[in-house]
Amino acid sequence: SGVGSVAAVDLGATSGRVIVGRFDGGRIGMETVGRFANTPVRTPDGLHWDLLGLYRGALDGLRTAFRAEPRLASIGVDSWAVDYALTRGDRMLGVPYHYRDERTAAGVERVHAEAPFAELYRRNGLQFLPFNTLYQLAAEGDALGLADGMLLIPDLVGWLLTGQRVAERTNASTTGLLDVRTREWDVDLAGRIGVSASILPPLVDPGAEVGELLPHVLQELGAQDTGGRTPVVAVGSHDTASAVVAVPMRADRAAYISCGTWGLVGVETERPVLTDAAREANFTNEGGVDGRVRFLHNVMGLWLLSESVRAWESESGDSIDLPDLLAQAAAVEGPVGVFDANDPVFMPPGGMPERIAAWLRERGQPVPASRAEFARSIVESLAEAFARAVATASELSGVPVETIHVVGGGALNELLCQRLADRSGLEVLAGPVEATAIGNLLVQARAAGLVTGDLDALRAAVAAAFEPRRHVPRR
Numbered sequence: 001s002g003v004g005s006v007a008a009v010d011l012g013a014t015s016g017r018v019i020v021g022r023f024d025g026g027r028i029g030m031e032t033v034g035r036f037a038n039t040p041v042r043t044p045d046g047l048h049w050d051l052l053g054l055y056r057g058a059l060d061g062l063r064t065a066f067r068a069e070p071r072l073a074s075i076g077v078d079s080w081a082v083d084y085a086l087t088r089g090d091r092m093l094g095v096p097y098h099y100r101d102e103r104t105a106a107g108v109e110r111v112h113a114e115a116p117f118a119e120l121y122r123r124n125g126l127q128f129l130p131f132n133t134l135y136q137l138a139a140e141g142d143a144l145g146l147a148d149g150m151l152l153i154p155d156l157v158g159w160l161l162t163g164q165r166v167a168e169r170t171n172a173s174t175t176g177l178l179d180v181r182t183r184e185w186d187v188d189l190a191g192r193i194g195v196s197a198s199i200l201p202p203l204v205d206p207g208a209e210v211g212e213l214l215p216h217v218l219q220e221l222g223a224q225d226t227g228g229r230t231p232v233v234a235v236g237s238h239d240t241a242s243a244v245v246a247v248p249m250r251a252d253r254a255a256y257i258s259c260g261t262w263g264l265v266g267v268e269t270e271r272p273v274l275t276d277a278a279r280e281a282n283f284t285n286e287g288g289v290d291g292r293v294r295f296l297h298n299v300m301g302l303w304l305l306s307e308s309v310r311a312w313e314s315e316s317g318d319s320i321d322l323p324d325l326l327a328q329a330a331a332v333e334g335p336v337g338v339f340d341a342n343d344p345v346f347m348p349p350g351g352m353p354e355r356i357a358a359w360l361r362e363r364g365q366p367v368p369a370s371r372a373e374f375a376r377s378i379v380e381s382l383a384e385a386f387a388r389a390v391a392t393a394s395e396l397s398g399v400p401v402e403t404i405h406v407v408g409g410g411a412l413n414e415l416l417c418q419r420l421a422d423r424s425g426l427e428v429l430a431g432p433v434e435a436t437a438i439g440n441l442l443v444q445a446r447a448a449g450l451v452t453g454d455l456d457a458l459r460a461a462v463a464a465a466f467e468p469r470r471h472v473p474r475r
């Protein structure tokens with residue numbers, strides 16, 4: 001292992017960041033050099049990501065990164081999964097849609113008419129989520145005929161930086177068009193749903209070089225003097241794949257929850273689990289770094305809390321302090337309603353407290369009377385859904401789970417971690433919070449020869465650098 005630095009661009013559903021990682025004899029240091037909001041934009045045709053705003057934020061952060069570390073060994077980009085832009089030549093055809101846009105229902109119908117869900121599951125191993133890329137593509141209409149390319153969000157940013165088009169495999173695995181066994185594009189399925197195989201870029205694995213920065217990008221970043229020695233390198237470009245790299249776990253005994261906007265709850269396996277039971281439980285087999293499988297289920301996650309806070313702030317004009325709210329939630333006495341955090345009614349944005357109240361009222365459960373009670377009800381509901389998903393993951397995969405690791409922003413939520421320990425009866429280890437960025441940095445560092453070893457070795461380095469907080473179950 002050597003001495004050097006790399007930069008991670010990590011785009012999340014609520015914010016993006018640029019982080020410099022410094023490696024020295026196996027030790028990891030991190031510095032956040034850029035942070036920017038990610039605010040979706042609604043136009044007459046639906047809900048979109050502000051892609052150019054995000055790209056601008058990434059460039060600003062990278063400029064600061066080069067100022068701090070003129071000899072950056074590489075840059076890696078990760079983001080949420082499934083979303084994409086269609087391209088034609090050098091042009092992006094329109095602004096990428098947000099996966100919470102409701103246009104996808106028609107795509108689901110079209111795809112399932114051609115290939116029923118059970119067949120899809122056999123082929124791609126994915127849980128049903130109405131926004132999986134193949135359903136979105138099937139809802140595109142005319143635009144699809146114009147396109148000669150399709151780039152997932154991190155690959156799109158990589159293309160803007162380098163001019164090179166690739167599809168990184170962990171994220172490609174969330175499209176529904178990757179064969180779960182061969183990890184190659186399922187050209188036959190694509191054709192059947194009207195997607196020309198010619199728009200699907202060549203697949204690459206994490207660690208592969210994507211390309212060198214374009215001359216105008218070097219100039220914009222003030223990095224002309226690097227002489228193009230800072231390539232973009234593919235990482236686990238699906239944020240959850242990067243996060244799982246940095247879970248300091250023993251994969252044969254542990255479950256993980258990558259808890260941000262979503263709570264991704266599961267285990268890591270060597271092979272996909274494609275049983276009827278896995279399909280019925282709506283568990284997914286997504287691609288991990290080093291050919292592993294992320295066998296997991298999407299639980300709604302902190303979205304429930306952030307959307308509630310957004311609603312309260314916009315109706316009252318107050319600004320809500322989250323740690324304060326959670327402290328009040330922890331002090332709530334007596335039972336609160338527990339709702340099904342997997343219910344798709346909670347998927348779209350807007351009016352979250354009302355939707356939660358309606359769900360509970362319709363089932364004769366206590367309806368929260370204050371923000372603190374709402375927050376407590378959300379935490380209890382998430383803890384319950386997480387505990388159940390861990391038990392199901394263990395049962396379906398055969399991994400004997402002794403410990404649950406919580407990484408991502410949710411690791412900061414001590415009430416949630418404790419209630420998860422209580423409800424699951426298992427030890428919960430919380431942290432690191434920045435698992436996604438760390439996983440992104442580690443895969444680059446390994447490609448650059450700054451760290452060595454398999455996932456176990458990388459996880460041992462994470463455990464040494466970021467000691468997790470321990471929660472033991474109480475009765």
Ligand code: LFR
Nearest residue numbers: 079080081082239240262264
């Ligand atoms: C988490 C995540 C999930 C994916 C969802 C939508 O940020 O990437 O893994 O299911 O966002 O892309």
